Amino acid sequence: MGNIIKNLKFYMNKLIEFSLVSILIGILVTTLLQVAVRYFRLPFHLPWTEEFARFLNVWLTFLGAAYIVGNHISVDILEGRITPKAMKIVGIFSNLISCFFFSFVLWGALVMSIAQTHLFTPAMRINMSSFYVAVAISALVFLVYNLKQVLDSKRRQGVEK
Amino acid sequence: MIVFWLGAAVLVMLILLFLKVPVAVSIGSASLFFIFVSGNIPRWEIILPLHMMYGVNSFVILTIPLFVWVGQLVCHDKVSKNLFAPIRQAVGWWRGGLMQINMLVSGKFAALSGSAVADAVGPSRAVHFMAVEAGYNKEDSAAATAVSSILSIIIPPSIPLILWGVTAEVSIGRLWAGSIIPGIMILTGFMVTVAVLARMRNYPKEKFLGFRPLLKSLYYAFPALLAVLIVWVGVFGGIVTPTEAAAVAVIYLIIISTTFYRISLKEQIPMIISTAKESASILFIVAVANVFAWILTFTGAPAALVESILGLTSDPLLIYVTIIFVLLILGTIMETISLILVVAPILSVVPEYTGIDPVSFGIVCSLVIGYGLLTPPFGMLLFVTQRVTGVPYMKIVRKALPYFITLILVLILLVAFPQITLYLPNLFYGK
Numbered sequence: 001m002g003n004i005i006k007n008l009k010f011y012m013n014k015l016i017e018f019s020l021v022s023i024l025i026g027i028l029v030t031t032l033l034q035v036a037v038r039y040f041r042l043p044f045h046l047p048w049t050e051e052f053a054r055f056l057n058v059w060l061t062f063l064g065a066a067y068i069v070g071n072h073i074s075v076d077i078l079e080g081r082i083t084p085k086a087m088k089i090v091g092i093f094s095n096l097i098s099c100f101f102f103s104f105v106l107w108g109a110l111v112m113s114i115a116q117t118h119l120f121t122p123a124m125r126i127n128m129s130s131f132y133v134a135v136a137i138s139a140l141v142f143l144v145y146n147l148k149q150v151l152d153s154k155r156r157q158g159v160e161k
Numbered sequence: 162m163i164v165f166w167l168g169a170a171v172l173v174m175l176i177l178l179f180l181k182v183p184v185a186v187s188i189g190s191a192s193l194f195f196i197f198v199s200g201n202i203p204r205w206e207i208i209l210p211l212h213m214m215y216g217v218n219s220f221v222i223l224t225i226p227l228f229v230w231v232g233q234l235v236c237h238d239k240v241s242k243n244l245f246a247p248i249r250q251a252v253g254w255w256r257g258g259l260m261q262i263n264m265l266v267s268g269k270f271a272a273l274s275g276s277a278v279a280d281a282v283g284p285s286r287a288v289h290f291m292a293v294e295a296g297y298n299k300e301d302s303a304a305a306t307a308v309s310s311i312l313s314i315i316i317p318p319s320i321p322l323i324l325w326g327v328t329a330e331v332s333i334g335r336l337w338a339g340s341i342i343p344g345i346m347i348l349t350g351f352m353v354t355v356a357v358l359a360r361m362r363n364y365p366k367e368k369f370l371g372f373r374p375l376l377k378s379l380y381y382a383f384p385a386l387l388a389v390l391i392v393w394v395g396v397f398g399g400i401v402t403p404t405e406a407a408a409v410a411v412i413y414l415i416i417i418s419t420t421f422y423r424i425s426l427k428e429q430i431p432m433i434i435s436t437a438k439e440s441a442s443i444l445f446i447v448a449v450a451n452v453f454a455w456i457l458t459f460t461g462a463p464a465a466l467v468e469s470i471l472g473l474t475s476d477p478l479l480i481y482v483t484i485i486f487v488l489l490i491l492g493t494i495m496e497t498i499s500l501i502l503v504v505a506p507i508l509s510v511v512p513e514y515t516g517i518d519p520v521s522f523g524i525v526c527s528l529v530i531g532y533g534l535l536t537p538p539f540g541m542l543l544f545v546t547q548r549v550t551g552v553p554y555m556k557i558v559r560k561a562l563p564y565f566i567t568l569i570l571v572l573i574l575l576v577a578f579p580q581i582t583l584y585l586p587n588l589f590y591g592k
Contacts, residue, residue, distance in 0.1 A: 020437035021430060024230065027223060031408035035401060054218045060226060061217040061448055064441025065185075072183040073442055073496060094182045101189050109210035131218065135210045 016067050023060045027053050048123040055121070058131050062138035069145045092153055098146040102139045109136035163199060164469055167462040167507075170195040174503070175494065184499045189449040192456055199460050209452055216451025217444050220404055221333065224323050225447070226440035227407035231318075231388070233432045233439075234414040239422045240385050241287070246378035254369035257359025259292040260305045264351045267309035286549045296365045301358070303552040304560035307535060307542050309351060311568075314497065314531035315524075316344035318392055321531065323403065324447070324501045325523045328454055329509035333403050334396050335520045338589050339582040343524065343575055350567030358563060384417045397589045443498055450502035463507040467514050477515040481576060484508065485529050492533015496541050500530050520586055521579035525572070532568055535561065 034049040036042065065072070078090060113132035120127055174191035178184065189209070196205050216222070235241060245266060252261045266288050292302040314321050317337035326333035358364070388410045395406040418424040457463050470480060491500055508526060512519040534542040537558050547554045575581055 017434055021433045024226060024433050024437055027226065028230075028408055028411055031223065031227070031405055032412055035405045035409060039400075050220050053223055054220055057223050057226070057444070058214055058218050060437065061441060061444035064437050065445035068438050068441055071438075071442070072185060072445065073499070074181050074183045075178045075495070078179070078181060090180050094180055097177060097180075097182050097190055098186045101186050101193065104193060104206075105189070105209050105213070108207045112207050112210050115207075131214050132210055135214055 013067075016063060020060065020064055020067065023056045023063070026056045027060070030056070051121050051123045051126070055124075055126055055131065059134045062134040066138045066141035069141055070149075088153055092150055095146040095149045095153075099143060099150070102142040102146065106136055106139035106143060109133075109139055163460050163462045164466050166195060166198045167457070167466060169198065171503075178495065184496070185446045185449045188446065188453055188499065188503060192449070192453045195453075195456050195460075199456070199462075202456070202459065208455070212452040212455045213448040216448040216454075219327065220402075221323070221327050222444070222447060223404045224318075224333075224407050225320060225443055226436060227404065227411055228318055228320060228323075229440045229443070230411050230433070230436040231407060231414060233436050234411070234418060235385060235388070237418065237422075237424060237428070237432065239424055240414075240418055243378070243381040243422065244385055245288070247375060247382045249367075250370055250375040250378055253367040255356070255359070256366045257355050257364035258366050259288065259295055259297060260302060260355045260359070260364065261352055263288045263292065263302070263305045264309045264312075264348060264355060267312045289550055295367070298362070298364075299550070300552050300556045300560045301362065301364075303546055303550040303557050304564070305355065306550065307546040307557055308561050308564040308568075310542055310546075311531050311535060312344060312348060312351075315340045315347060315528055317341065317396075318403065318407070319527075320443070321497050321501055321527045322523070324498060325505050325527050328450070328502055328505035329519070329523055331509075331519045331523050332586075332590070334399075335586040335590060336523050337403070338397055338586040339520050340524050340528075341585055342581050343528065343571060346571050346574070346581075347567060350571065351564055354563050354567060384421050385414070388414050388417075399590070446499050447502060450499065453503060454506035457506045463510045466507065467510050471514060477517060478576075480511070480515055481517060484511065484526070485572070485576070488526060488529045489533055489536065492530045493536045493540055494533075497527075497530050497534060500533070501527060504530075518579050518583060521575070521582040524582050525575050528575070529572065532572075535565075535568075 030049045030053045033046060034053075037044070037046055037049075074094075078087065082090075109132045113129040113136060116128040116132065119129075170191045173194050174187050177187035177190055182190070193209070196202050196208065202208065235244065245262070248262050248265045249259075252258050252265065255261055286306065289302050289306045292305075293299050313319065317340055319337065319340060322336045322340060323333055325331065326336050391413060392406045392410050395401040395409065396403050401409065415429065419426060419429075470483075474480065488500075488504065491504070495503070504526070505523075508522075509519075511517065512522050534540050537543065537554075543554055543557055543561075546552070546557055550557075
């Protein structure tokens with residue numbers, strides 16, 4: 001069972017990496033297309049390039065943020081200045097705050113992705129709810145990660161006793 | 162009242178940051194707090210996802226992943242090695258040459274990528290170990306590594322200035338153009354400081370190898386340096402937007418690094434993945450900070466704050482100096498990007514009320530926030546340098562003191578003579 005989960009995690013990571021690489025290449029190519037069309041005065045114009053690049057940037061942000069969950073920038077002022085036990089309490093508190101924040105984000109993102117299913121972007125007709133799905137996925141990953149952190153530190157404490 | 166709640170929200174943010182809550186979550190939770198206490202905000206449940214999404218659904222913000230990518234490409238061993246070489250040959254034979262190199266290399270990589278911490282971890286670090294091997298004092302060299310990294314904030318293309326431009330609604334081209342002269346001033350000041358210190362502390366020097374090897378090394382560095390030219394000419398010539406310039410620089414560097422510098426296409430993939438990781442950590446903060454910025458605009462808190470300050474004093478200079486001090490203190494606690502994202506929407510109303518030019522104001526504020534990276538007790542560049550060089554924190558601070566003369570002098574000049582920052586933007590883009 002553990003093995004299956006491990007494999008699943010491995011393939012999930014590979015899938016996300018593949019998506020992130022494709023997104024960045026997509027951003028590069030669409031932006032270059034936009035320059036080329038304008039600079040070489042090509043006989044057609046592509047109204048969708050900017051919109052598509054922005055769409056990809058939204059996915060890069062939220063998918064990328066989910067991928068590096070646990071490695072986000074934080075301030076290490078307390079590290080090494082207080083006892084490990086106090087540090088653990090600070091850690092639990094920090095994770096609970098994150099849970100609280102991301103449950104709000106998740107809720108709002110779900111509301112938005114349902115409310116905007118009938119709206120489309122002007123040039124490419126991308127469904128607006130697909131922008132919010134990225135936010136929801138990201139919030140869900142953060143929520144699960146932070147909950148797991150809290151439960152894990154509780155369990156470790158139990159073993160120590 | 163709204164000013165009071167704004168202060169409370171900032172306090173909540175600082176407390177959460179202090180308790181090791183990730184920066185993005187701290188800003189987000191403070192925004193939620195602000196939403197609740199200021200009341201009367203319709204449909205508050207959708208504000209978070211709505212404005213987080215719109216924060217990054219922006220063509221200008223696309224410059225961030227693209228310039229992070231540029232940074233990854235030029236920091237690859239095979240490219241950065243070739244970028245070092247000509248500088249080493251040109252100034253290595255001066256007394257204290259390797260520390261001059263540290264300054265110049267930072268200046269050069271600043272012109273290529275634009276992230277202070279990346280510079281301290283990457284190229285500057287390499288020069289530091291080169292210098293220590295050549296017999297330089299370890300502490301002196303570590304201090305040079307830390308201070309020189311600050312150039313990335315001020316020499317275009319600078320990511321902090323992009324973020325200032327987006328959040329305070331100032332033209333990014335103008336901000337970049339305006340930061341060129343201050344950047345050169347700081348670089349020159351640092352180099353003079355090194356030259357003086359080199360005489361006083363008797364630093365070693367290397368042999369001059371002759372002009373032929375110098376020209377040869379220039380030949381190998383030239384293709385990568387051309388990327389700087391592409392960005393500068395493209396943006397300052399008004400040919401492309403910063404985003405497009407970044408994309409052109411990326412594709413140019415990919416082509417150059419596979420053909421001229423012989424980096425295989427397979428090696429490009431890990432670079433793209435690191436680009437995604439690094440940009441996501443910045444972009445996510447950008448997204449959340451946009452919620453904060455929106456609430457500020459919606460409630461009109463920044464204007465209320467400035468008006469209440471104007472009630473106390475109407476002297477623009479006094480206000481300017483106060484802002485600089487506050488930013489300096491905040492800059493020691495928070496890291497550059499998040500701090501800019503939090504304060505720029507608040508401060509963006511200041512030029513309107515005081516008559517300070519918004520371009521000059523943006524550059525000075527971003528620079529001051531950058532100074533915070535070098536100021537104890539929490540200056541982040543100092544921590545990073547301590548980690549990569551192994552030199553204790555306080556020793557770096559003590560050895561870095563002479564460089565502060567330059568930093569303070571430049572700051573005073575910029576505040577006293579805004580023309581320094583306005584000359585080039587007016588030249589490039591007209592008044």
